[in-house]
Amino acid sequence: MAKSSVSEVPTSQGFDFIRELGQQLRVDSIRSSTAAGSGHPTSSMSAADLMAVLITRYFRYDWNDPQAPTNDHLIFSKGHASPLLYAIFKAVGVVSDDELLTFRKFGSRLQGHPTPVFPWVDVATGSLGQGLPIGVGVALAGRKLDQLPYHIWTLTGDSELTEGSIWEGLDKASYYQLSNFTAIFDINRLGQRGPTEYEWETDVYRDRVQAFGCRAIVIDGHDVEQIDQALRQAREATGKPTVVIARTVKGKGFSEIENKDGWHGKALPADMAERAITEMGGVRHLRVDGLKPDPGEPAIRDARVEIRLPTYKKGDKVATRKAYGDALTALGARPTVVAMDGEVSNSTFAEEFAKAYPDRFFEVFIAEQQLVATAVGMSVRHYIPFASTFAAFFSRASDFIRMAAISQANIRLSGSHAGVEIGEDGPSQMALEDLAMMRAVHGSTVLYPSDATSTAQLVKAMADQKGISYIRTTRGAYPVLYEDGTRFPIGGSKLVRSDPGDRVTLVGAGVTLHNCLAAADELEREGIKTRVIDLYSVKPVDKVTLQEAAALTRGRLVVVEDHYPEGGLGAAVMEALAADMDPPRIVHLAVRGLPGSGKPTELMDRAEISARHIVAAARRLYGI
Numbered sequence: 001m002a003k004s005s006v007s008e009v010p011t012s013q014g015f016d017f018i019r020e021l022g023q024q025l026r027v028d029s030i031r032s033s034t035a036a037g038s039g040h041p042t043s044s045m046s047a048a049d050l051m052a053v054l055i056t057r058y059f060r061y062d063w064n065d066p067q068a069p070t071n072d073h074l075i076f077s078k079g080h081a082s083p084l085l086y087a088i089f090k091a092v093g094v095v096s097d098d099e100l101l102t103f104r105k106f107g108s109r110l111q112g113h114p115t116p117v118f119p120w121v122d123v124a125t126g127s128l129g130q131g132l133p134i135g136v137g138v139a140l141a142g143r144k145l146d147q148l149p150y151h152i153w154t155l156t157g158d159s160e161l162t163e164g165s166i167w168e169g170l171d172k173a174s175y176y177q178l179s180n181f182t183a184i185f186d187i188n189r190l191g192q193r194g195p196t197e198y199e200w201e202t203d204v205y206r207d208r209v210q211a212f213g214c215r216a217i218v219i220d221g222h223d224v225e226q227i228d229q230a231l232r233q234a235r236e237a238t239g240k241p242t243v244v245i246a247r248t249v250k251g252k253g254f255s256e257i258e259n260k261d262g263w264h265g266k267a268l269p270a271d272m273a274e275r276a277i278t279e280m281g282g283v284r285h286l287r288v289d290g291l292k293p294d295p296g297e298p299a300i301r302d303a304r305v306e307i308r309l310p311t312y313k314k315g316d317k318v319a320t321r322k323a324y325g326d327a328l329t330a331l332g333a334r335p336t337v338v339a340m341d342g343e344v345s346n347s348t349f350a351e352e353f354a355k356a357y358p359d360r361f362f363e364v365f366i367a368e369q370q371l372v373a374t375a376v377g378m379s380v381r382h383y384i385p386f387a388s389t390f391a392a393f394f395s396r397a398s399d400f401i402r403m404a405a406i407s408q409a410n411i412r413l414s415g416s417h418a419g420v421e422i423g424e425d426g427p428s429q430m431a432l433e434d435l436a437m438m439r440a441v442h443g444s445t446v447l448y449p450s451d452a453t454s455t456a457q458l459v460k461a462m463a464d465q466k467g468i469s470y471i472r473t474t475r476g477a478y479p480v481l482y483e484d485g486t487r488f489p490i491g492g493s494k495l496v497r498s499d500p501g502d503r504v505t506l507v508g509a510g511v512t513l514h515n516c517l518a519a520a521d522e523l524e525r526e527g528i529k530t531r532v533i534d535l536y537s538v539k540p541v542d543k544v545t546l547q548e549a550a551a552l553t554r555g556r557l558v559v560v561e562d563h564y565p566e567g568g569l570g571a572a573v574m575e576a577l578a579a580d581m582d583p584p585r586i587v588h589l590a591v592r593g594l595p596g597s598g599k600p601t602e603l604m605d606r607a608e609i610s611a612r613h614i615v616a617a618a619r620r621l622y623g624i
Contacts, residue, residue: 013056013288018224021091022052024284026253027277028087028100034273036104039112042251042263044084046188046221047155050246053227054153054184055088058235060293063092066119070293072150073122073138073380077131078157078186079113080265085121086110091288094120116408122380124406127399129163132156132183133370136169137377139181139241140362145338146381147299151235152181158198159191161205165400167212168370173241174213176362181241182234183214186221188250192264202245209243221246253280302336302382309460311484312452317477320510321416323452324473325349327459328386328414332357337463338378340364342371342389348416348473350388368393372400375411379404384412384463391415391431391472398437405442405468412462413438416473419562420595420603421511423475427595431472436567438470439539445469445490446539448569450513453482454494454536461490476600478514481534493542494534502531504556504618505549509535509569511600512560512589512609519614528622538569543576550577555584556621560609565590587617 025048026041033039054074062068076085086103089095095110102108109117113126122138125131135154142150160166173181189199198204202218209216217233219226227246234242250264251257254276257268268276277283310326312318329352331337340362345351354361364371368389375385394401394415404411418431438446445465449455455473462469481496488494496513497520504523508516513534520530531549535541550557561569570588577583591607604610 079125133169
């Protein structure tokens with residue numbers, strides 16, 4: 001490596017200093033990735049001048065107080081450029097040079113792609129196309145909720161501009177007139193395996209950005225005067241979000257690899273790194289104090305208030321999706337509860353919240369990736385977001401949900417119209433994979449209530465639940481099973497029917513619990529006492545109650561779910577009991593064929609999850 005030196009540059013933040021800082025960011029990106037033996041130095045080098053201007057002149061941030069409410073937000077949508085981000089952290093003095101060189105090493109905070117293990121990182125990025133839409137969510141919170149002057153900046157690579165989520169984000173940024181949002185496009189022409197779709201055709205990007213209602217500024221991404229002018233215009237913008245389209249060179253600063261294919265995601269060998277650092281003037285240790293934000297407090301502050309949940313009369317037929325809307329509206333008394341929906345709020349019943357609290361409801365339209373991204377952005381600003389759509393459509397945002405867990409975001413998702421029970425709409429609308437998808441998310445909570453009372457209680461519990469929580473609601477109206485005030489702790493279950501003489505256990509949730517109860521009536525008429533468990537908490541699951549039931553009924557369990565057999569209710573039960581010394585005999589009734597259209601009763605019977613099929617399964621277990 002080249003010898004460390006402190007370059008003789010002005011200590012002010014003039015253009016000469018900024019050029020030197022840009023070189024420092026490049027050098028440090030090479031040093032950290034070469035020390036790691038992996039990383040993306042060339043992708044970092046192309047954006048170094050853009051970031052040098054931003055952090056010295058326009059990024060308002062108190063690095064000693066990352067929770068200051070008026071701080072700007074910087075999100076690296078191109079998360080693979082993490083060496084550049086960590087080089088910035090060194091330049092502002094929050095990461096030492098020694099720590100910089102622990103990049104990608106086991107136990108280091110400097111992971112391969114950014115995560116909130118750092119207090120200066122809002123969200124995890126690295127799955128392309130996500131940082132920008134999440135930034136839109138943060139900007140929406142700033143403009144409509146916090147009402148503070150902070151600005152959101154996202155660094156976006158050109159390869160990720162083929163992701164539809166980028167354009168969902170820009171569309172919603174324009175729709176909500178988020179002039180406090182700026183996307184910086186790093187158009188360096190080269191992707192992982194060769195040229196990007198439009199290479200340096202910046203006019204194509206400009207036309208697309210403008211077509212989505214945003215202001216486009218095309219610049220040379222290595223001309224610090226042009227960068228400065230563009231960022232000044234973005235900071236002062238009104239009425240529209242800004243996109244700075246910067247033509248850059250991948251590997252900028254080292255002549256041997258500038259604009260050369262085959263260097264994406266490759267650390268420079270030590271000898272090349274030595275030559276590169278020498279060519280760029282050696283190692284520097286310039287410090288940037290940056291600009292502090294003005295003081296201010298959010299317009300909305302959290303407050304503990306009395307929540308009066310809706311009440312329902314036992315026996316009345318109420319859809320759990322309706323109870324979700326009722327409970328969400330009741331939670332609206334808490335000022336930091338916000339809601340968003342994907343243009344189906346009249347079916348998810350989120351419209352009830354929208355009517356009661358229009359300033360805290362956000363229509364995201366049919367853009368499910370942006371729907372989840374908006375919730376994550378609101379979580380960054382410490383709001384309590386509830387996002388709803390049809391359960392099947394959350395599959396489109398599966399990667400956003402997965403990454404939200406890595407971001408340690410606290411978001412609540414409500415999926416309605418689940419399973420074959422929805423009826424005539426047919427299989428394209430039937431969520432039959434959602435429980436598996438949500439259970440697989442790290443640290444997630446998965447809830448599936450069977451009546452209105454339990455739904456309301458669980459929605460309230462979700463408000464204070466950490467991580468990703470998901471509630472599955474049902475289209476049809478079914479009888480209320482529980483008295484007002486019954487408690488439903490997350491991780492619990494309910495014995496809806498039990499007797500010391502029970503011989504078979506039926507386990508259901510949602511609509512199948514009602515089918516289990518109907519089956520239990522028939523079995524009892526035949527003299528077979530039957531225990532029925534409402535397994536409303538699918539994750540975490542109530543292992544103890546299941547074990548007790550299995551012991552009492554001599555291992556005879558029938559698990560019934562309106563879901564494909566993989567990964568849902570049955571999987572949760574079998575995983576919970578698999579390690580027992582004498583695991584029970586489980587009959588698992590689930591949707592095993594591809595459904596079509598029909599009445600709910602017809603479809604459940606065809607799927608063999610109706611009461612008569614449950615009775616038949618219990619008889620087989622009992623030996624009849």
